[in-house]
Amino acid sequence: MTWSEAEYLEYLQSERRCYAWVMERHGGSTPEEAREAALEHYPYEPDDAPYRGLVFHDEAWHWAMLAIHGDRYAVEHPGLAQPPPEYGDVG
DSSP states (O other): OOOOHHHHHHHHHHHHHHHHHHHHHTTOOOHHHHHHHHHHHSOOOOTTOTTTTGGGGSOHHHHHHHHHHOTTHHHHOGGGSSOOGGGGGTO
């Protein structure tokens, strides 16, 4: 996918907000810990990075659930397989 720098930055910030929201509400992180985790998981990638934005192939909900519950979260916690409606208001 090709996007402008502004589009990339907007999407990056949105995914960071969503990831932090999940880490805080479902992972028990403080707001600061959640922001730090989001920055770590979603670092800025320069526009010439070969796989820039590859992390966007799954939404932040999925990545945060993996960090909190592991790779079997959808099986062991089926209620968490899909984000709740309020998640859509975060990004």
